[in-house]
Amino acid sequence: MGAASFLKVVATNFDVLAGPIVTLAYPLYASIQAIESKSPVDDQQWLTYWVFYSMITLFELTFAKLIE
Incomplete structure (x- = not known):
């Protein structure tokens, strides 16, 4: 049951993990x-x-409220 549950979680959240x-x-x-x-x-x-990548991440974190 443990492996099946893990695979279900991975399949359900694949879009979050793929990034x-x-x-x-x-x-x-x-x-x-x-x-x-x-x-x-x-x-x-x-x-x-x-x-x-660092510049984009810093920009995104700095202006997160504005982007939302």
């Missing part, structure tokens, strides 16, 4: 892979992603 997976989990994995590679180009790409 963090797409915006955090995959970029984190790709960033680690980029750091371990020898090419500086992919490092710069993922650093740009994280700076942009």
Whole structure:
């Protein structure tokens, strides 16, 4: 019953879970892979992603009341 309940919760809340997976989990994995590679180009790409993501998050948190 435990695994079935867990899967039901995951299926019900998939839309809530998909966002963090797409915006955090995959970029984190790709960033680690980029750091371990020898090419500086992919490092710069993922650093740009994280700076942009941080700026959007800070903007969203700062102006949350206005956005709502």
